[in-house]
Amino acid sequence: MIIIKSAHEIDAMREAGAITGLVLEEVAAFVRPGITTRQIDEYAAERIKALGGKSAFLGYRRYPCYICISVNEEVVHGMASERQVQPGDIVSLDVGVVYKGFIGDTARTVAVGGCEPRIQKLMDVTEQSLYEGIAQAKPGNRVVDISRAVQKYVERNGFSVVREFVGHGVGRSVHEDPQVPNFDDGKASPKLRVGMTIAIEPMVNAGNPKVKILSDGWTVVTHDGQPSAHFEHTVLIGEAGPEILTCPKKTLSK
Ligand code: MF3
Ligand code: CO
Ligand code: CO
Numbered sequence: 392m393i394i395i396k397s398a399h400e401i402d403a404m405r406e407a408g409a410i411t412g413l414v415l416e417e418v419a420a421f422v423r424p425g426i427t428t429r430q431i432d433e434y435a436a437e438r439i440k441a442l443g444g445k446s447a448f449l450g451y452r453r454y455p456c457y458i459c460i461s462v463n464e465e466v467v468h469g470m471a472s473e474r475q476v477q478p479g480d481i482v483s484l485d486v487g488v489v490y491k492g493f494i495g496d497t498a499r500t501v502a503v504g505g506c507e508p509r510i511q512k513l514m515d516v517t518e519q520s521l522y523e524g525i526a527q528a529k530p531g532n533r534v535v536d537i538s539r540a541v542q543k544y545v546e547r548n549g550f551s552v553v554r555e556f557v558g559h560g561v562g563r564s565v566h567e568d569p570q571v572p573n574f575d576d577g578k579a580s581p582k583l584r585v586g587m588t589i590a591i592e593p594m595v596n597a598g599n600p601k602v603k604i605l606s607d608g609w610t611v612v613t614h615d616g617q618p619s620a621h622f623e624h625t626v627l628i629g630e631a632g633p634e635i636l637t638c639p640k641k642t643l644s645k
Pocket of ligand 2: 592
């Protein structure tokens with residue numbers, strides 16, 4: 392069942408989204424060579440709290456960290472550890488914050504002090520594929536219009552989209568209907584209606600699209616060991632088209 396948000400709920404989603412976007416921006420700026428992923432997670436926890444929110448991920452299906460931190464061939468759901476990130480690594484940061492009962496969900500991949508041109512291209516293509524998808528997030532279109540736009544852009548640029556994990560509706564829960572795949576799965580696809588809020592999140596592999604889950608039960612990695620990138624925004628289907636809710640508002644104080 393797809394939940395359409397009321398005007399009041401949309402305002403709350405805007406507030407939650409702005410805080411989530413700000414946390415992601417701050418955490419991305421915090422990443423530097425030698426820092427451990429545990430330190431990144433602790434910093435995220437501190438910023439989420441300072442801004443009056445709570446992690447939407449900690450405890451979700453027993454997930455043990457505040458944010459998801461996935462390095463290089465890790466695709467999503469990586470967990471904080473004593474691993475130090477090094478120059479040339481790429482780090483995918485995925486932040487979910489609950490604020491006044493509503494959730495923002497946003498992700499980006501950053502390079503730790505520069506990376507190879509092919510890996511930079513992977514990140515750039517993944518980010519642009521997100522915006523190609525967002526451009527289709529308007530009333531009257533279907534979810535599959537988003538999926539096709541993402542897939543087409545990624546594949547045209549020589550990379551591949553992950554099939555096993557998808558975007559989703561988001562609101563009071565992290566994962567609501569509908570699913571928002573990054574490829575055309577050939578299934579019936581719901582119409583996008585004003586007041587729907589969805590997380591669009593291409594996960595893009597440099598090589599093969601196949602992934603596997605490590606024995607920790609969470610960390611998703613590429614099957615071929617090549618790097619993967621992830622960008623995500625929470626988006627409102629507005630009357631006039633898509634509205635990105637997880638942009639940091641510079642006017643937010645604290
Ligand atoms: N952030 C993920 C998403 O974008 C969900 C993470 S669930 C967790 O859908 F439990 F791993 F945190
Ligand atoms: Co996310
Ligand atoms: Co998401």
